[in-house]
Amino acid sequence: MILRLCASASLALAGPAAARLAEPRAEQVQAEAPGSTLRDSDYRIGRIVYRLGSAARAHCPDRFPLTGLLFHHLAEYRPADRAEAIRRYGLDSGPGILAVIPDSPAARSGLAAGDVLVSVNGRPFPAPASVGAEEQSKRWRLRVEAPEILLEEQLRLGPVRLEVRRDGRSFPLTLESVPGCPARGRLARSGQANAFADGRYAIMTTRFLRFFRSDDELAVALAHELAHNILRHPQQLEAQGVPNGILRHIGRNARLVRATEEEADRLSVRLLWSAGYDLAAIIPFWRRLYARPDSQLQIISAHPSLRMRERIINEVLAELAPQPRPS
Structure with missing residues (x-):
């Protein structure tokens, strides 16, 4: 439930890239996507959540496939910034990787911050432009998360084959996961x-x-x-x-x-x-x-x-x- 320090209305949730486009601060971690808006605070949440989820698997009957990936999506950017997000990060092709947790399955697979995932096991990820066009907030959030849900579903079946786009070229890559607790964290501005x-x-x-x-x-x-x-x-x-x-x-x-x-x-x-x-x-x-x-x-x-x-x-x-x- 809520740990509340002040009275509040419901929050408008957004991923780490939902803030305005900005150049990285000096204290940003090396694992983040070049030029992304992921700050050390986002990465801090991701590291702690991954550590909790991967270490506590004995307490979770429903094992969750953990990868160590932190994503950003085109629809999480303001409409006025989306053309620039496409230019910088290629997010019109699929979900982008903001950061990779060290010593995680994603790190061991060779995935890196700045990569874009195009398909999983031959199934294309939902078209980012159509997600961004959704106006109803609850449906919007579900559609934003749809690529991550698809990846989770496929990982539950075993290692997956990804098509990855990096620096203008595409290549295949195999991603495994580790079983853990359902551990998803998000920092909301x-x-x-x-x-x-x-x-x-x-x-x-x-x-x-x-x-x-x-x-x-x-x-x-x-x-x-x-x-x-x-x-x-x-x-x-x-x-x-x-x-x-x-x-x-x-x-x-x-x-x-x-x-x-x-x-x-x-x-x-x-x-x-x-x-x-x-x-x-x-x-x-x-x-x-x-x-x-x-x-x-x-x-x-x-x-x-x-x-x-x-x-x-x-x-x-x-x-x-x-x-x-x-x-």
């Missing part, structure tokens, strides 16, 4: 401090990102949102008729939401334990979050109290203590 799970992605806003003192703290929040998606809480609450808005925090709805929050707290500790993050960062993070003057977590009845969260976290840590931690 927003002046509101928020993190939430939408059923597919763990979404963090740029303003909330400034709150975290370390990758260990950031991993706590991302693991919590990934846990919601792994446990299919958004779909579960929708099926139970729990609405968004103020009614979500009242009566039966609040009890149902609170139950999912407690389940996500328990699983998130196990994800962090498996991925080797500093477990001593978990409770201090929650204490800082609850202590903020603009935090609503203490007054929203759909969220556990800080005392309850600490009790849950300590219970799971006690369960894990006798076990050898994965290296």
Whole structure:
């Protein structure tokens, strides 16, 4: 669910390339596409989410094919910028690769930032121009994600054969995956401090990102949102008729939401334990979050109290203590 520091309306989600076209900053990582708008913050989210998903596979009955790829799509650019995005990145041919996580299947396959994927197992990816023409926001997001969904579906069957375009030429390449938890992360440009799970992605806003003192703290929040998606809480609450808005925090709805929050707290500790993050960062993070003057977590009845969260976290840590931690 939502880790909210201020009241907010729904966010307009966008991928890392949704901001205006810009030249890379000096601190950008080498793994990103030349000239892309991927910033170190996007790459930071991608690395942590990949680490959590790949290390915690034992906690996920539905194994997800992880590749270590971060994408951008033509439709994620403003209409006025799309011609320039095509010129720079060739995104009229298919999804572009913004970054490749080191030591991932994508890195081992030879894929690189700046590549464009044209087809998978002989099946062309959806035409980017037609996706960009979609006006209804919910359908637009589903169509933007369609190439990634197609790739995931094919990878579930085994290694895939890709047609890749690089520097004006096309060539075949085989991509494998590693089984893990459903780990998809997205950084949304927003002046509101928020993190939430939408059923597919763990979404963090740029303003909330400034709150975290370390990758260990950031991993706590991302693991919590990934846990919601792994446990299919958004779909579960929708099926139970729990609405968004103020009614979500009242009566039966609040009890149902609170139950999912407690389940996500328990699983998130196990994800962090498996991925080797500093477990001593978990409770201090929650204490800082609850202590903020603009935090609503203490007054929203759909969220556990800080005392309850600490009790849950300590219970799971006690369960894990006798076990050898994965290296």
